[in-house]
Amino acid sequence: MSAMDTSEDQKSLNKKVNNMSLFTHLLACLFGMGSWVSINGLWVELPLIVPQIPEGWYLPSYLSILIQMANVGPLFITLMHRFRPGALNETAAIYVIISLGSIATFLLGFFWKETLVVAGAPRSVALLVLTFFLAVVDCTSSVTFLPFMMHLKPQYLTTYFIGEGVSGLLPALVALIQGVGVVHCKNSTHLLNQTFTTFSNAVVVELQAQYQPANFSAEVFFFFLSAMMLVCLVAFLLLNYHPSVAREHPTKRYTNGVKEPCQKGRMCSAQRSMIDPYRPAKQRRKSSFGTGVYSWWQVFYIFAILSWVNALTNTALPSVQSYSCMPYGNNAYHLSATLAAVSNPMACFIALFVPIRSLVFMGTLTVVGSAVGAYIMGMAVLSPCPLLVNDTSGGAVMVLAWIFFILSLSYVKVIIGLILRDEGHSALVWCGAVVQLGSLLGAITMFPLVSVYDLFTSGDPCNTKCP
Structure with missing residues (x-):
């Protein structure tokens, strides 16, 4: 065989491997998309659902309670991993929850x-x-989908997070096409009641908000969500059984969530290098957590940031998004919601090529993102008359604030996921548990402020007047 033939065969093999790598990336993205697509879809469909049910606008508060009650799922999974390691068939659990999601939607x-x-x-x-x-x-996907990604090479975890971002973006885009929540202001006239002094009627003309009829029904939207869950199921099947995806498995160190002991000698060193090739082969363990690279204080720091950013991005700030944006107009609200949804997968895409794992940088970005979140929260408290409400720049500033807030903190979440992925299967289980804990704390904090104490006031999109 000539050298030219060998070169051509090598090029053909490399091209085939690259194509399969892209295929695996696509499957990982579609698998991640199924993690939160159903609940995200239900939230964006609320403006169409609420007028047709007896609960009315009390439904969002009921949904918040139900979602937090559902944390019994991840609690059960986490306890099983802690006290009965290896007893839970992780793959079977994922099949069950994806099938349940498909049927329920x-x-x-x-x-x-x-x-x-x-x-x-x-x-x-x-x-x-x-x-x-x-x-x-x-909720259970947080403690099952993430650990499953240990079966694939580390770069596919970032693609999975892109899919998680798409799980919020895709329903929002479909809802925009559907025309959910689009308001038109139309003139409305009514008679002012007679007074004892004038004995005359006064005609008052004011703008009235009217919601545009949807382009297709809520039933069609729910069937679309069910189809997305089926796509997630097919992607999971292919990740498990497609023969070409097996090449993307980094090592057999983990079997059903239990870490297998590595062999002595060069094999152990090779396995360690596959975890993180940038770490020294012989590094003194700082703690018993994972590979021992991080001390317990650093582990606490990482999980505290993870809990904080998920509390802000998953429950605290989304619960006041309408209060922060609607005073600036309906367009500002829809732009902030849509572009913020785009920012999540965009942050994951950036992390795919620029994964900065510095703990100092992570903390700095968290502080900056939290400061932007504080501005958003402050404008929500001042609703219906926040800063720059009568200026065209006010809406632009709010949209940019939402974009940077989601972009920065989503990047932090992805980097933490990459760090914990290198620390092993159990670290990813705890990662999912802390994500749910942060979301729970955010919901517990915001629910009484929004629904009980009425700290936030909605503005009329057509008639609010501010000095």
């Missing part, structure tokens, strides 16, 4: 408007029960 398309009389009043029992199952699916 499909049933929502038929039963979301159905009511039952409970305690003398009509209630959307089917909607609430199915939402609870969806919440169990999505």
Whole structure:
């Protein structure tokens, strides 16, 4: 065989490997997309659902409670990994929760408007029960999907996080096409009541907000969400059984969540280099956590930041997004919601090529992102008359604030995921648990402020007047 033939064969093999690498990246992205697509989709569909159910705008507060109750799923998984390592079949659990999500979203398309009389009043029992199952699916994905990514090379974890970002972006884009929440201000006239002094009627003309009819129904939207969950299921099947994806498995160190002892000698060193090739081969362990690279104070620091950024991005700031944006107009609200959803996968894409793992940089970016979040929260508290409300620059500043807030803190979350991925399977399980803990703390903090104490005031998109 000539050298030219050998070179051509090598090029053909490299091209085939690169194509399969892209295929695996696509599967990892589609798998990550199924993590939160159903709950994210339900939230963006609320403006269309709320007018047709007896709970009205109390539904968001009910959903918040149901989602936090659903943390019983990740709690169970975490306890099983802690006290019965190896007893839980992780792959089977993922099949169950994806299938449950597909079925629950499909049933929502038929039963979301159905009511039952409970305690003398009509209630959307089917909607609430199915939402609870969806919440169990999505919350449990945090402690099952992430550890599963240990079966693939580290670069695919970043692609998985891109898919998680798409799980929020895709439903938002479909809802925009659907026309959910689009408001038109139209003139409305009504008679002012007679007074004893004038005995005359006064005609008052004011703008009235009217919501544009949707381009397609909520039923079609729920069937779309069910299809997305099925796509996630197919992607997971291919990640497990496609023969070419097997080449992307870095090592067999983990079997069903249990770390296998590495062999002595050069094999152990080779396995260690596959975890993180930039670490010294012989480095003194600073703690018993993972590979021992980080001290317990550093581990606490990493998990504290992870909990904080998830509390802000998953529950605290999203719960006041309408209060922070609507005073600047309907366009500012939709732009901030859509571009913030784009910022999440964009941050993951940046981290794919520029993964800065410095703990100092991580803390600095968290502080800067939190400061932007504090500005957003402050404008929500000042609603309906925040700063620059009568200036065209006010809406632009708010949209940019949301973009940078999500972009910066999403990047922090991805980098922490990469760090914990190198620390092993158990570290990723705890990563998912801390993500849910942070979201829970954010919800517990914001629920009474928004729903009980009425700290935030909505502005009329057509008639709010500020000095």
